[in-house]
Amino acid sequence: MRPTTKDLAEAAGVSLATVDRVLNERPNVSNKVTLKVTEAIERIGFVRNPAAVALARNKTYRFRFVLPTSGDQYLAELIARVSEAREALRADATEVEIAQIAMSDPHQIAKYLTGIDHDAMDGVAVMAPESPQVRDALLRLVERGVKAVQFLSGQERLENADYVGVDNFAAGATAGKIVGSFTGGRPGKIMIVAETMMALDSIQRRLGFDSIINARFPHLESLPSLETYGDEKRADLIIQRTLQHNPDTVAVYVLSSEARVPLTAVWNTQGARALTVVAHERTPFSEQALMDERIDAVIAQDPGHAVRSALRIMRARSDHREPLASQERIRIEVLLKENLQFE
Amino acid sequence: MRPTTKDLAEAAGVSLATVDRVLNERPNVSNKVTLKVTEAIERIGFVRNPAAVALARNKTYRFRFVLPTSGDQYLAELIARVSEAREALRADATEVEIAQIAMSDPHQIAKYLTGIDHDAMDGVAVMAPESPQVRDALLRLVERGVKAVQFLSGQERLENADYVGVDNFAAGATAGKIVGSFTGGRPGKIMIVAETMMALDSIQRRLGFDSIINARFPHLESLPSLETYGDEKRADLIIQRTLQHNPDTVAVYVLSSEARVPLTAVWNTQGARALTVVAHERTPFSEQALMDERIDAVIAQDPGHAVRSALRIMRARSDHREPLASQERIRIEVLLKENLQFE
DNA sequence: CAAGTTTTGAGGTGCGCACCTCAAAATTCG
């Protein structure tokens, strides 16, 4: 039979009240007794029954995902995964909320974060672009006891917050390796498109991409990054112009999670000319394009995994436990037509 | 406040005893009352508190992984992940065991499975080669109430057991796509090596591989599968002979999870000649070879994920819950030097 | 309608722990 607190008290030669004091780090316990108890814990292999703890504490956890409003398909997928997790966690006395706020103004984001009632919130997962204001606001939240997760976002990593997401330099490098390998030694140019190069993640991906192209595929040349600013007309224009100026373009790499606009522009001007195309994130659009062989590879980070990982981390931190690192690493996935799996 | 069984009883206009009968599917409840209760559950949004259930039931779950004895590095990794999970689940009243048995004789495996005490076991995850005896033994286990998972193995899928692992045809196809794309249009032969082609998973990978090579890369020719039978001497011999007979070999595809023996043989005879090399499973060996750029890509299924998935499934089945399919899909990972991540 | 059967209710116990109170014992300090 598994030892209970009662067994532990007996083994340590102390009372249940003292065991309780040690286990829950209550004040007024002598070092001597603390030692006796911790020693007994080791000796008899006592492990707290989490079910009993949860029941006795009768606490409900409250976590919130702070996401952008302006939505590409990846964001929609993300929200769907959060909703899924919300349902699944309802049973476990865990409330999961989604807040969508405009990400254009850093002050706005900071203000929102500052306004969060830290007594009613156990953890927040924030997906927001890098800015000092946001960083400060997040730090203040952490100081007030709210567990924070930097979520899939191009922010500078904070010391006292967890990060969920991939290494974007490595993701870019992976894209570079794929582009270089798939073009089969043909020399030429690579067109690189982003929504904006203001985001840290885009910059890191570009750096990773270039590092591989330069080192391993010197016969390829990465063109300067084109920025669409999410504007369809603008995208059409600059992409068309770039392709015409560079008839020896052999590949396209889309840095941002929204690939529809730039790639539609490419296909409109390009016709059926063979281009190696690599994009980021699995969305209905990229899925379809992979199936149609109009995209060769997608570099992805699984949103479902990311959401669950963020929740597990916030939960662990709330319980003063260490999250299991090996489980929380988000993989850089390489999706081809062949290993796309549906359900 | 979250509704309890008491609230539910009140809302349904029945007693707590009746609520208990409905919730736990005890006999002697009229349809009328069952309906009243289920309706009330919907109406007030009642959700059982799993912590309270676990505490009241005070049940310990017992799951066992049945794995092969003869061990390549992937098996070692798998065992490490099971041990990790065992520690993590100790708190949750879940005992995880590992049994290693010789997989050479199907009767032996079947006998072992049949010998499992079905009263003391809630679920088994079996990694064993295909055979009618094993299939029968597994079915009988299931009939006796033990939840079964076909674990990373080349068995024919059973109706009343869950499967954890990748689609091996797709995995082979993915390997084919990588080989075809990475060889850059050079015509030539592909050497294919397996430990044995008796295993269903090897066959399926080969079929998937060929389907892509034939359809998309007709300038490449897949050679007949070489079988090492795990014998180093034999591997050296047949691989050396094959390479000499086929000087136009441009790629090597290792079907089995143990790639060390065949690839060492290849490198010994081949010297520094440029070959595209694709293997399966992430192991210390394949990791190192990826870093050294002696392997170009590894097709992998994450053993940690597989183990946790099997455990979640067995746990869900034991509780008569449906596992969350989207979370349990094992991905076919494509690992390159660039997206290897350590921790 | 009586005797049997099925269905429902009332009530209790215990799972393992957190959290609380009050008193007794041990220690510290002036």
Place this chain on the structure above:
DNA sequence: CGAATTTTGAGGTGCGCACCTCAAAACTTG
């Protein structure tokens, strides 16, 4: 040394549910 302070123990309550018993009520059936 006595008084103030800290440490320890004893004991109780409740978290939400499963599981049990016994009796009462509601249906069947011949």
